[in-house]
Amino acid sequence: MPSSTSGPAIRCRGLRKSFAEVRAVAGVDLEVRRGECFGLLGPNGAGKTTTIEILEGLGVADGGEVEILGQRWGGGDERALRQRLGVCLQETQLADRLTVEEVLRLFRSFYERGRDVEEVLRLLELEPKRRAAYVKLSGGQRQRLAVACALVGAPELLFLDEPTTGLDPQARHRVWAVIDEFRRQGGTVVLTTHYMEEAAQLCDRLAIMDHGRVIAEGSPRELIASLRADQILELEPTASLDAGVFAALPGVSAARQQNGRHVLSVRDVGAALPALLEAIQAHGSAVKTLETHQPTLEDVFVSLTGRELRDE
Amino acid sequence: MSSRRVELWQLTLARLREFYREPGAVFWVFGFPVLLAVGLGIAFRNQPPERPRVAIVNGPEAAFAADVLRAGDVAEVVLVSDDEAARQLRTGEVALTLAVPERAELRFRLDPTREEARHARDRVEAALQRALGRVDPARVVEAQVTEPGARYIDFLLPGLIGLNLMGSSMWGIGYAVVDARRRRLLKRLAATPMRRSSFMLAFVLSRLVFLVVEVAALLLFGALVFDVTVHGSLVAVAGISVLGAAAFTGIALAVAARVQSIEAVSGWMNLIMLPMWLLSGTFFSYARFPEVVQPFIRALPLTAINDALRAVMSRGAPVHSVALELGVLAAFALLGMAWALRTFRWQ
Numbered sequence: 107m108p109s110s111t112s113g114p115a116i117r118c119r120g121l122r123k124s125f126a127e128v129r130a131v132a133g134v135d136l137e138v139r140r141g142e143c144f145g146l147l148g149p150n151g152a153g154k155t156t157t158i159e160i161l162e163g164l165g166v167a168d169g170g171e172v173e174i175l176g177q178r179w180g181g182g183d184e185r186a187l188r189q190r191l192g193v194c195l196q197e198t199q200l201a202d203r204l205t206v207e208e209v210l211r212l213f214r215s216f217y218e219r220g221r222d223v224e225e226v227l228r229l230l231e232l233e234p235k236r237r238a239a240y241v242k243l244s245g246g247q248r249q250r251l252a253v254a255c256a257l258v259g260a261p262e263l264l265f266l267d268e269p270t271t272g273l274d275p276q277a278r279h280r281v282w283a284v285i286d287e288f289r290r291q292g293g294t295v296v297l298t299t300h301y302m303e304e305a306a307q308l309c310d311r312l313a314i315m316d317h318g319r320v321i322a323e324g325s326p327r328e329l330i331a332s333l334r335a336d337q338i339l340e341l342e343p344t345a346s347l348d349a350g351v352f353a354a355l356p357g358v359s360a361a362r363q364q365n366g367r368h369v370l371s372v373r374d375v376g377a378a379l380p381a382l383l384e385a386i387q388a389h390g391s392a393v394k395t396l397e398t399h400q401p402t403l404e405d406v407f408v409s410l411t412g413r414e415l416r417d418e
Numbered sequence: 419m420s421s422r423r424v425e426l427w428q429l430t431l432a433r434l435r436e437f438y439r440e441p442g443a444v445f446w447v448f449g450f451p452v453l454l455a456v457g458l459g460i461a462f463r464n465q466p467p468e469r470p471r472v473a474i475v476n477g478p479e480a481a482f483a484a485d486v487l488r489a490g491d492v493a494e495v496v497l498v499s500d501d502e503a504a505r506q507l508r509t510g511e512v513a514l515t516l517a518v519p520e521r522a523e524l525r526f527r528l529d530p531t532r533e534e535a536r537h538a539r540d541r542v543e544a545a546l547q548r549a550l551g552r553v554d555p556a557r558v559v560e561a562q563v564t565e566p567g568a569r570y571i572d573f574l575l576p577g578l579i580g581l582n583l584m585g586s587s588m589w590g591i592g593y594a595v596v597d598a599r600r601r602r603l604l605k606r607l608a609a610t611p612m613r614r615s616s617f618m619l620a621f622v623l624s625r626l627v628f629l630v631v632e633v634a635a636l637l638l639f640g641a642l643v644f645d646v647t648v649h650g651s652l653v654a655v656a657g658i659s660v661l662g663a664a665a666f667t668g669i670a671l672a673v674a675a676r677v678q679s680i681e682a683v684s685g686w687m688n689l690i691m692l693p694m695w696l697l698s699g700t701f702f703s704y705a706r707f708p709e710v711v712q713p714f715i716r717a718l719p720l721t722a723i724n725d726a727l728r729a730v731m732s733r734g735a736p737v738h739s740v741a742l743e744l745g746v747l748a749a750f751a752l753l754g755m756a757w758a759l760r761t762f763r764w765q
Contacts, residue, residue: 162609164765188611195609199601203439204432215428216610218421239439259610
């Protein structure tokens with residue numbers, strides 16, 4: 107197998123897609139390497155699902171190029187390509203009256219080579235529910251079954267669209283463990299999420315999306331490092347102050363205002379704090395609240411867009 | 419095992435399971451046609467023609483007329499006032515009213531659009547005319563046909579089989595497809611390497627399983643309760659049923675190919691089935707419709723299956739004599755499936 111086993115798992119250039127008047131995807135370039143977990147992080151409506159569904163061959167782009175495992179969609183033997191992919195869509199309801207095991211056997215039957223149904227049931231801890239009808243499953247169990255259906259074909263490349271949205275923390279951790287296991291066996295994962303913890307936990311590299319574009323790309327560590335901050339400092343003064351007051355202080359790499367609070371990216375807390383307090387006093391104000399935390403992907407998103415990731 | 423066979427088997431199993439685990443669906447497919455047959459069988463059971471009820475208006479010769487009608491067992495008679503007679507006619511309690519002011523005059527009142535009313539008038543008049551001295555010049559010889567094969571139920575049962583195959587195929591598949599599309603299951607399936615033809619074929623195969631039960635239930639019921647026997651070959655009946663189910667499956671898949679909501683698919687299904695309910699000769703012969711529309715009626719799949727089943731069941735006709743009907747069914751099956759495969763919306 108020449109082109110299909112070497113080279114990146116996914117290459118996409120200039121992807122565009124509009125629905126009626128809405129530009130859902132406005133020129134996206136992505137490259138996903140073999141064996142990595144790549145995340146599309148962004149708020150709802152950022153174009154993540156549209157992008158991933160085009161990559162899955164379920165949507166047709168208005169423009170741009172997509173290459174999946176060295177193959178293009180619409181180029182003849184799509185079934186052979188689908189044999190190598192596992193897909194977990196957002197909000198799919200499987201057949202209500204079928205049991206967990208029946209659904210999994212049905213999906214297994216579509217693949218030439220796949221995993222043992224028993225093994226997948228065990229992996230997702232669905233064995234006790236094997237004879238339960240789909241309609242009787244909890245949200246977490248349904249989601250695990252959806253992931254099981256994506257894994258049962260022993261894919262090389264796994265697409266997960268919001269795999270843990272709406273799950274409780276325990277169920278979420280179980281799904282994460284399964285994704286880890288899949289990667290240990292050399293699988294490539296592309297997932298979308300609007301949970302920064304999920305992106306930070308699972309992904310080797312991330313593309314942060316907003317309004318149909320990739321606004322930043324890199325490993326979680328690189329993205330956070332781009333803030334040039336050891337700490338994020340959130341400050342509420344008693345009287346409102348101009349953001350410009352803080353930007354020039356020593357040890358502060360960026361400052362902005364948000365909901366009446368000042369959010370500062372701070373490189374050196376020791377140098378910044380005394381100067382900060384002095385500046386506040388000099389402007390005739392005082393500190394009402396002051397908090398610091400380690401910078402997260404959330405801060406990256408906010409610094410890029412001025413909005414929060416999870417404002418729904 | 420080839421993987422196409424495994425895939426087809428699993429898809430068909432899924433269809434069967436989804437069906438038999440839905441109690442409501444089981445009733446509509448199997449219980450309903452039997453109930454329909456019971457109802458119609460009782461309504462049209464062979465019995466001596468019912469005597470009509472006649473209201474005779476009180477008057478000088480009322481007693482004479484009542485005696486004649488009662489003696490000859492011509493009608494059930496009530497003697498009432500003029501007003502009461504009019505009321506009973508209006509409400510349908512009696513088929514007609516009769517006033518006999520003198521023996522030389524019979525005054526009927528009836529609604530001529532009611533067939534039983536015209537029938538009652540003829541019987542009552544004939545009986546009274548004879549009692550008053552009319553002599554019929556000709557001798558009448560009447561052979562009564564009540565042997566199995568020539569009764570209404572013998573006509574009805576093949577039609578019910580056809581009707582039931584149409585209803586269960588259309589509703590079963592229409593709902594299943596649109597429901598799967600609504601819950602994005604079709605989209606999920608489209609993301610697998612599943613052969614799309616297997617998905618369609620699984621509907622046909624699962625229909626074949628149901629149809630064995632459906633057809634057997636109606637045939638058995640007919641045989642046990644109404645003594646309806648199959649004069650032709652059972653294999654031919656089975657073959658016609660299979661082709662019929664395939665035809666309706668094809669139509670159902672074509673109709674459901676792009677529809678997004680249950681309401682819309684219900685509308686389309688009704689729109690397509692209603693003409694066949696009326697025209698295809700299930701409850702009465704389509705010979706009553708004008709000559710110009712006959713070729714159109716015969717091109718309908720329900721007409722084709724009804725005619726073919728009747729020919730084989732009631733007349734014992736050989737299969738090759740219904741080749742035209744089988745051709746119509748095969749054409750609908752193939753065209754429907756081809757159309758569905760081409761236009762099917764997976765999202």
